[in-house]
Amino acid sequence: MAYQAKLRVWRGDATAGELQDFEVEANEGEVVLDLIHRLQATQAPDLAVRWNCKAGKCGSCSAEVNGKPKLLCMTRMSTFAEDEVISVTPMRTFPVIRDLVTDVSYNYTKAREIPAFTPPEGLEPGEYRMQQVDVERSQEFRKCIECFLCQDTCHVIRDHEENKESFAGPRFLMRVAELEMHPLDAGDRVEAAQSAHGLGYCNITKCCTEVCPEGIQITDNALIPMKERVADRRYDPIVWLGNKIFKRNGA
Amino acid sequence: MAFDVASPSSTDTPPPARASIPARTLRTDRWWLPPLLTTLGLATFVVYATVRSFMRSDYWDAENHYLTPFYSPCLSDSCVAGSSHFGTPIGELPGFIPLAFLSLPFLLGFRLTCYYYRKAYYRSIWMAPPACGVGEPHERYTGETRLPLILQNVHRYFFYAALVITIINTYDAILAFGGENGFGIGLGNVVLLLNVVLLWCYTLSCHSCRHVTGGRLKHFSRNPVRYWTWTQVSRLNTRHMQFAWLTLGTLVLTDLYVWLVSSGAIADLRFIN
Structure with a gap:
């Protein structure tokens, strides 16, 4: 049944x-993007809105619905009262x-820093050869559609503009984790994660995981392991000693 | 190989403006309820545990050999006869020191630095943030980059200590099957056992445990045993929050049961002997 939905849309620049x-x-069956x-x-x-696939796979229509970061194309009208x-x-x-269109270039700047x-x-x-079992962890992070909802909800930069310079945000800390866990990546990502990308700012309150439309366990599988x-590297003398004695460099 | 990381983007001009939305949040659901419940739950446990840890009475049921985890291990001459499963190498303790002073600080540290509890109290008590999409009240935020919060990185050491204490709790629970009249099983045994099983689940589902068992590896295929172990710990890890709350509940339940039985308020329900 059709009905008149009440929308309150932010308009301006x-x-x-x-x-x-x-x-x-x-x-019936419509999503918020249909109404927009x-x-x-x-x-x-003249209402500006960014969108593309209408299938939750391009990450373009990120916005906030009733204050919650969401993809407009994946937010069903049936979840609201009429x-x-x-x-x-x-x-x-x-x-x-x-x-509804924002400048997300902060994210591209952060991406280039990795x-x-x-x-x-x-x-x-x-010549790359690797076992499936070794790449599975990184593959979860490859599901990211770069909607930047996790970046949007992260209070480290949402509530503190000044932290944008030193904090890469969950999406790009996850990218660092993806490379760090990759069996063929020879780079040392750990030190940079803390010093250059601001991992220490994360206080693991899991909002990034809550809003991820792909259901990636960003906090448990990427941020906490990092x-x-x-x-290991900075605060654990036992691991440091073990690495020195056994000359380990990533088993 | 170490990387030279490009310097962070910096600019002298003020950042471009965000959309002007004066409201702290536009959320219309009851976002304040989970932090409120979390605060109440944690406060209830802290008050109960503090009171009980300093009570120094009704923590050992001599008839059924039930020892509450809040007094384990009891290693002082101040402990009542029979409750010291590992002897009494420590003399009398003044009243302001809990009898389980060797385990309680480590258990407190384990939970304080636990990745789940951090989320819980950062949200509910420190309100950073109180809920997703709700503005936090602090002007500045440095997270866990400096003292004191940088100390959260010692979590793994508390995990090792918690492992030892869980073994001690397990030993206590096993000894409780042999009361004054020899082998027997009562409701107290079931409560103690349930508590210990859940304590194991909580301890082994810890994120540091997950890292130590296999998470730190880059090549699972070269370490099949550690990969298997990591897989099992990862399964438990998905329920770490549930175990965190369940164990708070079973710790209180176990202590309360031992308290009531040892004080004579209720009689232990016996199934065998």
């Missing part, structure tokens, strides 16, 4: 903006460009 109320027709498109088509043709006022706002952590996959010396492309590796 970097200079000013406000929440504006709209009533938009909602039909209908709003564009019927009442606000008389509920649904707020749709841009991601708070990033500078707004217009309406050195690329580094195979062992002498191993050429085409924290433990940093503890």
Whole structure:
């Protein structure tokens, strides 16, 4: 059954903006992005929204629905009461460009700060051989669609703009973990994780995991294992001694 | 191989503006309820455990040989007869020192630095953040990069200590099957045993345990035994939060049961002998 849904959409740009109320027709099976498109088509043709696949795989339509970081295309209208006022706002952590579109270039800057996959010396492309069991952990992190909802919800930068310089955010700490756990990556990622990418800022409150549309266990499988590796290196004299005695360098 | 990492992006110009949304959060659900419940749960346990640790009475049921985990190991001359399973190498202790002073600080440290409890109290007590998408009240935030929170990195040492203490608790639970009248099984044994099983689940599901058993490896295929162990610990690890709360509950339940039985308030329900 169609009904008139009550939307409260943030409209504006970097200079000013406000929440504006709209009533938009909602039909069975629709998602919030469908209503945003209908709003564009019927009442606000200049409403800016970024979207692409409508299938939860491109990571473009990230925004906040009722204050929660969500993909607009994966947020079903059936999860709201028909008389509920649904707020749709841009991601708070990033500078707004217009309406629901934000400038996420912070993430690309952080991505560039991470050195690329580094195979062992002498191993050429085409010669890479590895066991499935060794790459499984890294493969979970490859599911990331780069929607940056985890970056958006992370209070380290959401509530503290000044931390953006020294903190890479969960998505890119996960990238560091992916490379650190990769069986053929010869780089030393642990020291940089703490000193250059700000792993110590993470207080493992798991919001990144809660909002991940791909269900990646970012905190348990990437951030905490990286924290433990940093503890090995920096804060555990027994491991340090063992590495010296047995000349271990990543078993 | 070590990397030269590109210097972080820096700029002298003010950052571009975010969307102006004055409200601290636009969440409409009861986001405040989980932190509130967590605070109440933790506070209840802390108050109960503190009171009981200093009570120095009704912690040993001489008839059934039940010893509460809050007084294990009891190594002082101040312990009541029979409750010291490892002798009394320590003399009398003044009243302000708990009789289990050798285990309680390590157990407290294990839980304080536990990755789950950190999440719980950072959210509920320190409110950093109180809930996802809800602004925190602090002006500055440095996380676990400096003292005192950088000390959270000692978690693994508390894990090793907790392993030893769990072995001691297991020993206590086994000894409880032999009461004054020889072998027997009562409801107290079931409570002690349940507590010990869950303590093992909580201890072994620890993230540091997961790392030590195999998580730190880069090549699982070269270490099949450690990989198998890591897999089992990882299974438990997914329920670490549940075990954290369950064990708080069973610790209180076990202590309360021993307290009630040893004080004579209730009689132990015996199944065998």
